[in-house]
Amino acid sequence: MKTDCSACSSLCCVALHFDRGTDFALDKPAGVACPNLDPQKFSCAIHDDLAKAGFTGCIKFDCLGAGQHTVQGVFGGTDWRTHPELLPEMMEVFRLLRRLHQSLEILKYLELMPLGDEQLHLVNMLKAGFTEPEDGWTLSTLTALETDGAFDLYYTALPAFQSLFDDPKALAALRAAT
Template structure:
């Protein structure tokens, strides 16, 4: 089972590089996607203990659900865009894909609390198995808008019939 808890110590600071920041209530600066945050020092944040006070509440609240460390450690075997700049683009693409994969894992894990039929439980477990298995960069990067993503989304939507309707 994949742990959906972020472990920044096992990541190459992917959120600090891959994601865009829009200056406003959540972020003190504008930063385009694909460029490192100016607060980044190595693989850590120079203002981590003061993020909220310095205007970066969006960083405090952000959770990649463990996608960053999985991309860094599993897909790129500990590689980093900082040490090998040519990895930047592939790591950005894999990070986007893994975030989508981990969002589906979160939904499928939550669905385990529903009183599923044996066949639906088997489908749920099969989907979880595929998403939890070691994945190559090409598969991860291609996941958003793939047939696999569409199949999981359709399955999750079909589970609405197990949720009691309110009022």
């Protein structure tokens, strides 16, 4: 779940929307490539000057590996420029994989904290619900996570861990482990 932009096709630069403000210098709808995306490569033409150009949101963003997982894992290295007809499906897979990766990242951090037996059981149950199918993720299997309630169960379960974030010893254990 570590981001590798070189294995992606700049999905974040096309799939995400930007709202003009403190993090982005312009409005950009989802599904439209950022005007700063180099037309010959899958890279940002102003990457070295993002902050100065008003794009601190790009600096802060981390897809947690959902981009390369979408491009390499689900679409076998196919990119949206060569196959623009795939862009809507790639955007949806990217959206769902971002949700999945964010959920797994939080569960990973929870495992580093001193959990009670019930909390540990809950983490393991949630992780089991997010297990990648043997044949890999597809739009259909990712959509099933959403429609079958795996994400809802995850969000419903999170309050069971709130006491850990109020416990200085638990927070110290997390800081020591990361």
